[in-house]
Amino acid sequence: PHTTPNPKARPSHAAFTSRYDASRTASLEMHRDTTSFSFTIAMNRATDYEGGGTSLPMVRKNEDADFAPGAVKTDIGGVVSFPGQCWHGGNKVESGARYIIPLFIFLDYNKSGKDRGYVIDQLRDAGAIGDDFEMVF
Incomplete structure (x- = not known):
């Protein structure tokens, strides 16, 4: 296994379990997280x-297919990772x-040591950009 040189560089904001089923919460609307990285870890078989x-x-x-809207479905232990934004x-x-298990990671600094x-x-x-410029972190 690899070690993390500075564990503080990769703090977990939150990790919890979620259940989706047709009779209760069947889906979650499209959204963006405020995290640096988000992960979805499958806890049961895709055939369940x-x-x-x-x-x-x-x-x-x-690799030969075109990009299109869709869903990624993984088997138990599979991970989908993406930028939180x-x-x-x-x-x-x-x-x-x-x-x-949704897992959220924040990276609160960079190699410069300055705040993101x-x-x-x-x-x-x-004066290169206006006050109305927005960046979501």
Whole structure:
């Protein structure tokens, strides 16, 4: 296994279990997280439910396919990872139950040792961008 040189560089914001099923919470609308990285870890077999998966605006079924909206469905232990700012959601479970662990990671600094967004502040101070410029972290 690899070790992390500085564990503080990869703090977990939250990790919990979620259940999706047709009779209760069948899906989760498209949204963006405020995290640096988000992960969805499958806790049961993909054959335990119909539908489901992590919805993304652009996926492809294989390297030869075109990108298109779709869902990534993994088997037990499978992980879907993406930048937290990427639009995503929980695809509707038609039957059975899907169990996942959503995991959220924040990276609060960079190699410069400065707070994230420091370049934006410098550009704003220099007049290169206006006060209405927004960056989601």
